[in-house]
Amino acid sequence: MTKSGIIFCLCCIAAALFFMLLALGFPGASADGTPGPGYFPIIVSSAVIALSLVLSISYIKRKEKYFQTNEIERANFPTLLLTGAAIVIYAVLFMFIPFVPLSIAFLIFLNRLYQRSWRFNIIFSILFTLCAYFIFEKFLHVML
Amino acid sequence: MEWVSAFIGVLHPQVFFYLIVGVVSGALIGTLPGLTATMGVAVLTPISFWLEPACGFAMLIGVYNAAIWSGGISAILINTPGTPASMASTFDGYSLSQKGMARLALNINTVFSALGGVFSSFCLIFFAFPLADFALRFGPAEYAVVAFFGLTMMAAVSGDKPVKGLLVGFVGLLISTIGLDAIHAFKRYTFDYPMLLDGISFVPVMIGLFGIGEILFQVYTNRKDEKAEIVSIEKSNKSFLNFKELKQVFPFNIFASIISVIIGVIPGAGGDIASIISWGQCKRMSKHKSEYGKGSIEGLSVSCTSNNAVIGGAMTTMLSLGIPGDAVTAILIGSLMMYGMTPGPQMFVENKPFVMTLIAQLIIANIVICIFGLLTSKIYPKILRIKKETLWVSVTMCCFLGSFAINNSYMDIIAMAIAGILGFILKKMDFPAGPLVLGLLLGRLLEANLRRTLAITMGSYSPFFTNPICIVLLSVSIISLIVPAIVKHIKAMHNQNKQ
Numbered sequence: 001m002t003k004s005g006i007i008f009c010l011c012c013i014a015a016a017l018f019f020m021l022l023a024l025g026f027p028g029a030s031a032d033g034t035p036g037p038g039y040f041p042i043i044v045s046s047a048v049i050a051l052s053l054v055l056s057i058s059y060i061k062r063k064e065k066y067f068q069t070n071e072i073e074r075a076n077f078p079t080l081l082l083t084g085a086a087i088v089i090y091a092v093l094f095m096f097i098p099f100v101p102l103s104i105a106f107l108i109f110l111n112r113l114y115q116r117s118w119r120f121n122i123i124f125s126i127l128f129t130l131c132a133y134f135i136f137e138k139f140l141h142v143m144l
Numbered sequence: 145m146e147w148v149s150a151f152i153g154v155l156h157p158q159v160f161f162y163l164i165v166g167v168v169s170g171a172l173i174g175t176l177p178g179l180t181a182t183m184g185v186a187v188l189t190p191i192s193f194w195l196e197p198a199c200g201f202a203m204l205i206g207v208y209n210a211a212i213w214s215g216g217i218s219a220i221l222i223n224t225p226g227t228p229a230s231m232a233s234t235f236d237g238y239s240l241s242q243k244g245m246a247r248l249a250l251n252i253n254t255v256f257s258a259l260g261g262v263f264s265s266f267c268l269i270f271f272a273f274p275l276a277d278f279a280l281r282f283g284p285a286e287y288a289v290v291a292f293f294g295l296t297m298m299a300a301v302s303g304d305k306p307v308k309g310l311l312v313g314f315v316g317l318l319i320s321t322i323g324l325d326a327i328h329a330f331k332r333y334t335f336d337y338p339m340l341l342d343g344i345s346f347v348p349v350m351i352g353l354f355g356i357g358e359i360l361f362q363v364y365t366n367r368k369d370e371k372a373e374i375v376s377i378e379k380s381n382k383s384f385l386n387f388k389e390l391k392q393v394f395p396f397n398i399f400a401s402i403i404s405v406i407i408g409v410i411p412g413a414g415g416d417i418a419s420i421i422s423w424g425q426c427k428r429m430s431k432h433k434s435e436y437g438k439g440s441i442e443g444l445s446v447s448c449t450s451n452n453a454v455i456g457g458a459m460t461t462m463l464s465l466g467i468p469g470d471a472v473t474a475i476l477i478g479s480l481m482m483y484g485m486t487p488g489p490q491m492f493v494e495n496k497p498f499v500m501t502l503i504a505q506l507i508i509a510n511i512v513i514c515i516f517g518l519l520t521s522k523i524y525p526k527i528l529r530i531k532k533e534t535l536w537v538s539v540t541m542c543c544f545l546g547s548f549a550i551n552n553s554y555m556d557i558i559a560m561a562i563a564g565i566l567g568f569i570l571k572k573m574d575f576p577a578g579p580l581v582l583g584l585l586l587g588r589l590l591e592a593n594l595r596r597t598l599a600i601t602m603g604s605y606s607p608f609f610t611n612p613i614c615i616v617l618l619s620v621s622i623i624s625l626i627v628p629a630i631v632k633h634i635k636a637m638h639n640q641n642k643q
Contacts, residue, residue: 008569012315019333029603035599083363087561111537116533132545136545136549142545143552
């Protein structure tokens with residue numbers, strides 16, 4: 001899977017090009033020689049592109065392999081995907097659904113995913129959420 | 145007199161309470177394998193913003209020191225370092241505990257970690273102030289070069305992957321350009337989102353990379369059938385070293401402390417590197433070489449001393465130059481900035497009492513660790529029985545709460561979740577995540593000072609090549625980038641010749 005290393009480098013190059021192209025549209029240097037706002041992003045993007053190319057070449061030359069999975073990782077992949085998806089969904093729903101019900105549901109889902117017993121799952125999820133709510137909302141005045 | 149009031153300030157009940165809270169939390173975090181000091185400080189940093197600076201920092205300093213110390217506990221009891229810094233403690237610690245001396249090993253870990261921490265705090269007192277005095281002469285050109293130096297050092301110590309370290313560091317620099325630029329306040333890459341005007345907040349990225357990223361990696365590589373065998377400490381009869389043994393190990397510990405402080409000063413080199421180097425050097429010098437790795441008291445004490453002795457070194461560059469010595473000090477810089485203080489020589493002028501308070505907190509935290517560790521050595525086998533699944537769920541929730549608590553911003557939650565996924569990908573692809581944070585943190589310092597220098601010189605780069613400080617720092621930066629590649633090449637040639 002040398003490909004995944006190269007794909008990562010290509011993503012870096014694409015991001016750097018995006019930053020560079022936008023930076024080319026920023027105001028230029030002033031008459032006294034002070035560099036404009038695009039100066040630094042252009043230098044850094046160029047460095048990212050150069051380093052990505054160097055790394056890609058080394059991947060091809062040395063045939064470095066990444067994302068090679070063993071049996072354990074393959075077995076855990078669905079759990080990883082579901083955990084990642086739950087994290088993203090929780091992050092998106094955080095601004096739409098009140099903290100307590102959303103967090104209890106999130107914790108119950110994760111605990112179930114990790115095969116904890118229903119009894120432990122429900123008690124832990126409710127207690128943890130309520131403690132977190134009390135500490136952050138009432139004690140630290142975070143607007144959950 | 146100033147020092148006396150700094151120490152009295154730390155002993156104020158409120159500050160002392162948060163210091164103890166930090167030590168207890170750090171002990172828990174460090175003991176449990178998988179939870180690192182970086183993760184602990186990153187997750188607890190947002191909570192510290194709700195406290196007075198002295199209280200907030202007392203908590204963070206407590207977590208930092210205690211997590212590094214307690215990483216040795218799981219290294220001793222289950223042969224798995226709680227934090228990377230305790231890797232060398234497994235060499236002798238686990239063998240000692242298998243010989244029925246687990247309690248002795250735990251107490252050696254506690255006492256020598258605390259001694260290393262106190263020693264390095266005194267080094268901080270002696271070296272940070274003169275270094276800051278010297279750095280007061282720095283202008284924008286020197287600051288730009290110092291920031292560049294910090295970045296190259298981070299890449300240079302990324303083990304056998306300096307190009308990867310550099311690439312990730314430059315990606316961090318690129319992300320740091322989002323928001324208003326430091327000279328003209330021009331909107332860059334904000335796409336008219338007001339939330340992006342201040343740039344990408346550093347703390348949620350840090351929490352995501354080191355918290356969520358680590359959890360996802362653990363979920364992915366989890367062995368369900370794996371159960372660590374925890375050594376019992378009930379059977380232990382000997383609880384500490386006798387005078388003769390203390391006399392034997394003492395010189396080695398002083399030597400290890402000095403090496404570790406120096407390694408700590410180098411940005412990016414952490415406790416893991418320091419303890420392995422110290423352990424190796426002391427083994428070479430010891431009369432009992434053959435015992436190293438088989439339960440040597442000398443070996444264990446040296447590795448434990450080194451873990452915590454790194455902290456003072458890392459704090460020296462952090463406080464006096466504003467350059468983070470490791471990932472934790474990078475977060476601490478972010479925290480200081482949130483409190484309106486910018487680490488660097490100017491801090492020693494504007495906030496000198498607070499700098500002294502920080503150093504006093506370091507010393508007192510290590511004394512608290514020593515007492516707390518000796519009193520609680522019996523409970524750690526029980527803590528190690530907590531299921532990792534419970535930790536994953538708890539840490540994930542703490543990451544969300546911590547990210548949101550900083551600014552009550554949904555943007556921070558999203559940034560944290562994205563950084564978490566990125567953290568997992570980086571870890572899976574064997575890229576170091578530290579340089580990304582460093583790039584994000586040093587980006588503004590580097591850019592602002594580079595452009596200021598060019599504004600002063602009307603676009604001329606001459607100060608970077610004529611100023612002696614810049615020449616020295618640039619030369620060291622370039623050497624630090626080239627030397628690992630040369631060493632690697634020589635090693636490869638040597639191996640080829642052998643074959």
